[in-house]
Amino acid sequence: MLFLVAAKCLFVVVLVVGVCVPLLAWVDRKQSALMQDRIGGNRAAIGGVTLIGLFHPLADFVKLLTKEDVVPAGANRVLHALAPIIAVVPAIAALAVIPYGGVYTFGRSTVSLVAADIDWGVLYIFALGSIATYGAVLAGWSSNNNWSLLGGVRAAAQMISYEVTMGLSIVGIFMVFGTLKLTDMAAAQDSTIRIMGFVEVFGWILPEWASRFPFTLPNWGIVLQPLGFVMFLTCSMARNKRPPFDLPEAGSELVAGYLTEYSGMRYGLFRLAELVEIAVIAGLMTSLFLGGWTVPWLSTDRIIGAIAPLLGEAFANVVCLLAQVAMFIAKVVGMIWLQMLIRWSLPRFRYDQLMNLCWKVLLPLSIANIFATAGVLLLLGEVG
Amino acid sequence: MLPIDHVIGLSAVLFTIGTVGALTRRNLIVMLMSIELMLNAANLAFVGFNRIWAANPEGSALDGQIFVLMVVTVAAAEIAIGLGMVIALVRNRDSMNVEDHSVLKW
Amino acid sequence: MTIEVVLFYALAALAVFGALAMLLFVREVVASAMGLAVTMVSLAGIYLLLEAHLIAALQIIVYAGAILVLFLFVIMLFDPNNDDFDRADPPQIAIKVAGIAAALMLGVAIAGVVSAGLPDAGELPEGFGGFRDIGLQLFTAYVIPVEAAGLLLLAAMVGAVVLAKQRID
Numbered sequence: 286m287l288f289l290v291a292a293k294c295l296f297v298v299v300l301v302v303g304v305c306v307p308l309l310a311w312v313d314r315k316q317s318a319l320m321q322d323r324i325g326g327n328r329a330a331i332g333g334v335t336l337i338g339l340f341h342p343l344a345d346f347v348k349l350l351t352k353e354d355v356v357p358a359g360a361n362r363v364l365h366a367l368a369p370i371i372a373v374v375p376a377i378a379a380l381a382v383i384p385y386g387g388v389y390t391f392g393r394s395t396v397s398l399v400a401a402d403i404d405w406g407v408l409y410i411f412a413l414g415s416i417a418t419y420g421a422v423l424a425g426w427s428s429n430n431n432w433s434l435l436g437g438v439r440a441a442a443q444m445i446s447y448e449v450t451m452g453l454s455i456v457g458i459f460m461v462f463g464t465l466k467l468t469d470m471a472a473a474q475d476s477t478i479r480i481m482g483f484v485e486v487f488g489w490i491l492p493e494w495a496s497r498f499p500f501t502l503p504n505w506g507i508v509l510q511p512l513g514f515v516m517f518l519t520c521s522m523a524r525n526k527r528p529p530f531d532l533p534e535a536g537s538e539l540v541a542g543y544l545t546e547y548s549g550m551r552y553g554l555f556r557l558a559e560l561v562e563i564a565v566i567a568g569l570m571t572s573l574f575l576g577g578w579t580v581p582w583l584s585t586d587r588i589i590g591a592i593a594p595l596l597g598e599a600f601a602n603v604v605c606l607l608a609q610v611a612m613f614i615a616k617v618v619g620m621i622w623l624q625m626l627i628r629w630s631l632p633r634f635r636y637d638q639l640m641n642l643c644w645k646v647l648l649p650l651s652i653a654n655i656f657a658t659a660g661v662l663l664l665l666g667e668v669g
Numbered sequence: 670m671l672p673i674d675h676v677i678g679l680s681a682v683l684f685t686i687g688t689v690g691a692l693t694r695r696n697l698i699v700m701l702m703s704i705e706l707m708l709n710a711a712n713l714a715f716v717g718f719n720r721i722w723a724a725n726p727e728g729s730a731l732d733g734q735i736f737v738l739m740v741v742t743v744a745a746a747e748i749a750i751g752l753g754m755v756i757a758l759v760r761n762r763d764s765m766n767v768e769d770h771s772v773l774k775w
Numbered sequence: 776m777t778i779e780v781v782l783f784y785a786l787a788a789l790a791v792f793g794a795l796a797m798l799l800f801v802r803e804v805v806a807s808a809m810g811l812a813v814t815m816v817s818l819a820g821i822y823l824l825l826e827a828h829l830i831a832a833l834q835i836i837v838y839a840g841a842i843l844v845l846f847l848f849v850i851m852l853f854d855p856n857n858d859d860f861d862r863a864d865p866p867q868i869a870i871k872v873a874g875i876a877a878a879l880m881l882g883v884a885i886a887g888v889v890s891a892g893l894p895d896a897g898e899l900p901e902g903f904g905g906f907r908d909i910g911l912q913l914f915t916a917y918v919i920p921v922e923a924a925g926l927l928l929l930a931a932m933v934g935a936v937v938l939a940k941q942r943i944d
Binding site: 671672673674675676677678679680681682683684685686687688689690692693694695696698699701702703705706709712713716717719720721723730731734735737738739741742743744745746747748749750752753754755756757759765 | 779780783787790791794795797798801804807808811814815818821822824825826827829830833834837838841842845846849850852853854865869870872873874876877880881884885888889891893894903908909912913917920924927928930931932934935938939
């Protein structure tokens with residue numbers, strides 16, 4: 286039992302840190318290049334083979350490993366060394382609760398494709414995000430540098446402000462699905478929901494054959510809580526200190542903010558934390574709002590019910606597993622693409638605009654969202 | 670099984686460390702942090718006792734944990750106001766040492 | 776010697792270590808704050824061992840993640856060069872009172888716990904301490920304390936805004 290959990294954890298960590306993060310670094314270069322009408326990095330080559338720039342993350346990694354770790358004089362050496370670790374560990378630990386597949390039975394054994402199925406999985410990710418705040422704050426403090434200190438102070442204020450709104454914007458989803466467990470939420474999005482009143486209103490103009498269609502939407506979180514989706518995406522990107530919320534490391538104002546005095550692999554660890562956090566946000570948004578590992582309009586029962594009579598239960602489960610994991614990967618890729626798109630499109634927020642957005646726009650909106658969701662649930666009689 | 674009296678003993682030790690800190694440290698921030706530590710020790714005692722009395726038929730099984738929520742709320746409110754006062758004091762006298770703020774001593 | 780008991784003693788040692796770090800780092804206030812952070816996170820681990828899952832999560836999110844970051848924030852704003860530490864020893868009377876108080880409190884507490892003979896912790900139902908049970912209790916039996924806590928937070932917010940306002944006159 287413990288061996289299985291450890292194997293799943295290892296698999297997820299190796300997959301994300303070994304495969305996903307270098308790909309993310311490459312996507313960062315190439316997507317920005319395509320958006321800005323240029324080619325991007327394409328010179329890194331092994332043996333004369335440039336693989337459309339896919340060797341650049343490897344080149345970056347080797348460069349960061351071999352660079353000197355400069356610790357400024359007068360810096361607090363313990364905290365300076367500790368800060369990148371505090372930044373990286375919560376980001377990677379958050380991967381444990383994200384489900385990349387459902388529950389499949391092969392003969393006598395059942396496997397559920399999530400490393401840790403915690404009852405309060407979403408709160409676990411919030412708690413880890415709270416710890417990650419210390420990475421930026423301690424980095425800013427320990428560097429004995431005015432620019433770092435300013436970056437660290439900005440990071441502290443930004444991250445705790447958006448933490449509040451992040452929690453509140455998700456309460457609507459908790460109310461709708463009635464659980465904090467990510468696997469249950471993904472499984473609850475396995476069905477379809479009728480577009481209320483569509484057939485009744487438009488039925489008289491539809492031809493005969495069209496009225497046999499069910500006109501349903503998948504029961505996804507983004508259909509049930511569109512405002513929650515937008516708000517949660519905004520708050521997650523703000524907590525990740527990605528542009529347009531990258532005031533703590535503002536390149537044009539603060540040299541490099543709290544990262545000024547970091548070089549070599551310590552800087553590499555901060556960048557790794559940021560990229561892993563992008564993957565975590567993509568995985569979390571997929572599980573909460575985009576139906577997780579479920580295929581839209583093709584629920585698990587339908588897939589297994591269609592294949593099992595022909596080729597057997599185990600084979601049906603295998604097909605289902607492959608289809609659903611592929612669907613999960615496709616959705617995560619879509620969310621990563623969306624985050625990169627936002628990163629390279631919007632200019633940086635000014636500090637008062639940032640705080641204004643959090644406290645005066647997102648907080649009242651999220652509370653209004655809670656009220657509206659509660660009202661709708663009460664009207665539909667699904668309370669209790 | 671977890672030895673709950675050791676949990677209460679740990680709570681007592683943390684509370685003592687917090688009291689000594691609040692009485693002997695001269696930095697305003699550290700005094701506030703010592704008070705936070707005392708509140709945390711009380712929370713630990715609540716949760717420890719809740720674990721024992723959870724199967725209590727008369728009261729609610731979760732009394733201790735709900736009290737902890739109230740204590741956390743009070744601590745958060747106290748920190749907000751306390752740090753606001755510390756900021757106002759430090760802006761006035763430019764020192765975080767409580768000896769420099771002891772104007773009312775005779 | 777189950778894994779739970781071993782974990783509990785490890786976390787307890789870590790908590791006491793963090794509290795002592797908070798007490799004894801006279802020259803670096805940030806090290807004090809990080810000691811308290813270590814204590815709070817290990818207390819969250821002990822709450823998990825005591826089947827208080829929601830309280831453990833809230834301990835990290837609220838205490839270690841927000842309150843302590845606010846402490847660090849104030850330290851960084853007002854003492855960036857770390858030269859405002861306790862310059863002199865505390866007055867003799869404070870040390871004596873603290874010592875006597877500590878000895879008394881520890882003695883009374885430990886004696887009380889030892890003589891009380893607390894019963895063993897029993898088995899608990901599945902999902903105890905989860906958000907569902909606590910949420911139900913909060914909004915049925917404890918709804919008045921919840922509303923009072925809301926009022927308290929409102930008063931604290933108003934007070935903080937008033938304290939932070941610049942004087943115009």
